[in-house]
Amino acid sequence: MSEQTVYRLPSKGAGYQKLEQKTEPVPKIQAHEVLLKVHATTLNYRDIVIANGGYPFPVKDDVVPLSDGAGTIEQVGDAVKWLAKGDRVIANFDLSNLYGPQQDWLNGLGGPIDGMLRQYIAVPARSLVKIPETTTLNWAQLAGLVCTGTTAWNALYGNNPLKPGQTVLFQGTGGVSMTGLMLAKAAGAITIITSSSDEKLKMAKEQYGADHLINYKTNPNWAAEANKITEGRGVDIIFENGGSGTIEQSVECVARGGIIAVIGFLSPAKEMPDVASLVLGKGCIVRGINVGAKQLTDDLVAFVCGKNLQMPVEKIFKFTKEDILEAYKYLESGSHVGKVAIQIA
Template sequence: MAPQTQKQWTVQGTGSFDALKLNESAKVAEVGDNDVLVKFKGASLNYRDLIIAKGGYPFAQKDGVVPASDGAGVVEAVGKKVHRFKAGDKVVTLFNQGHIFGSIDHHSIETGTGGVIDGALQQYGVYNEDGLVPLPSNLNFLEGATLTCAGLTAWNALYGLKPLMPGEYVLTQGTGGVSIFAVQFAKAAGAKVIATTSSAAKADKLKSLGADHVINYKEDSNWGETAKKLTGGRGVQHVVEVGGPSTMAQSLKAIAFDGIISIIGFIGGGKSEHNPTFLDCLVNICIVRGVYVGSRQQMEDMNRAIVANDIKPVVDEKVFTLEQTKEAYQYMWDQKHFGKLAISIE
């Protein structure tokens, strides 16, 4: 039997990380007929979590939500109508709890874990059985807790519209979670990777993960054209665009005809002096799409690929405890991490 109270973080208001509040005697939610009670073992942070607390998140959220979409743990108990899981199973949360398959719709876009539905920064969480997937058998809890948002977003970028093919080129930006996953998935598929980063040390790490070419964007401001030259002038077939307006102009310079630029986020800020227009899509004969994570069906496909290729998520060497959550937010905000930033939950 799970305890009736637990340690739990919530986001009370917005504006700074001081909005994060720890309650050491929060109530454990009741388990309904179709629900699963998860004892969390690990969670990981995304840029989304930071801007929810800061007040800059453009999608649905509620005040007082338990943050963090990404969590992994053990099934503690199940409702009497649950058939997908049993006590003792190892599971990972789904980002949009209502997005089971196909395209996202107006309902499922408002079921984001850690935004509208309580997330993983607590010791116990209750979810409908449809909102969980099995933990890949080759991963531990901290590794599995990185898949929900960053892993699935990268997978959707490469496979959601026009599947990546062996021998094609993928351009990634930086060393955040989505970009690192994109490097790993692309290499597992037999594709070639051109990665951008800001330091020689990070470049070495990207090369160790299999990146074929690494461009330091601080030394080469015209990295989009450089990337295109590396493909023999044809351009890259996929760009995993995480920077936003500040990097889009270069992404357009790198893209191949009929290539896809998947817009993931805007870590470079929401404004730029050189904002591209829709006409740039015509001039470059390419597709620009927004990606909002992915469905459970896509996550299950991704997890099969992770097991088949023994892909190990890259987790930052510094792991925080649940009590250190606020420090973890600041550490990530200061961009001290490489790959995914994990939080261990006891």
């Protein structure tokens, strides 16, 4: 194998319809790298905004999009002794962030540096997490652990760690929410999920075991509902996916001393509420999440693979241009529950 298929986006904001299919050499590896054969990748809301131009951080021209890759090691650099050909691995979202806070937005796969929408990639061995042999998760489920999984884990454990019996609220039924729901349920939390769709809420309950459901369209004051569910105590951890447009409601229903994990920006505010005063009144923590260090991904993989949690992948597309564009379109439509994937190998 000397050549591979790679997809590139000409520039940030070019639109995913402009993705170009290329044939390129399979990369040569350095002593501290491995050659990864990518078996599957998953899409994130980030990939839509990178393609459409709304991503607030740097994106290189001609980027290979998508941050999430799960695969097997094809070749190992001379200085890499702890990995071997054939090992199953995932690469961390930010290749430079091994522990602690992410230092900048310049090392995330599929944005400032080339990502996973390709057959082969050379990656530093230190950024890889090995998948235990007993794990039965499929490639798409493993790929979904990279950005979404680590983000959800960071929201639950990156600061004051979640305790069994605490309540966690997830906004919407997208990838981050459904993944967080599965992790929190498995850790003994009580879960509340919101959605614009009763059908999706039903699925969240029946397939993923959500304890409490709130439709935020028919019930715009969903915070009051969450307060009722928690008998006025409030929610211990909130997955703030809406951002400035939903944070006022989040502060209204967060428990005293609870955490609002600011993850997304799906619902920008027309008029920004006075968050400082609201937070001061509630004595809560508002914490920005930047995906997460490899150290968090290590812990996530140990938990998910140890318990063999079958992570929420809803649909898997093929590695053809037509299918890839369909996958972007499907995610953009918001009709999914959980993750949308592309099978590469």
